[in-house]
C-alpha cells in the first residue's frame with residue numbers, strides 16, 4: 001500500500017505546527033521563571049526626618065515579597081519594589097501604616113488592574 005504524497009505533506013505540516021506550538025509554549029513558560037517584580041510608589045504622610053524614613057523602610061522591608069525600598073521624607077513617599085505574586089501595594093501600605101505609624105497609601109497610577 002502506498003501513501004499518497006499529499007497525505008505525507010499534510011502530516012508533515014501538522015507535525016511542524018505542533019512542534020512550533022510546543023516550542024512557543026516552552027519559551028512562554030520559561031520567561032517568567034525569573035521572579036518578576038513591580039515597583040510602586042506609596043504616599044507616606046507625616047515623615048519629618050531620616051529617622052522617619054528608616055522606620056518606614058524597615059516596615060516595608062518586613063513584608064514578604066518586598067525586594068527594594070526607597071523612602072524619601074522630603075518627597076513624602078516610598079518607592080517599593082515587590083514580587084506581585086506575594087504582595088501588593090495595598091498590603092505593603094497597610095503594613096507601613098501599622099508598623100511605622102506613618103499613614104501610607106498607594107499612589108493611583110501605580111495600582112494596576
Ligand SMILES: [Cu+2]
Pocket residue numbers: 047048049050051052053
Ligand atoms: Cu523623624
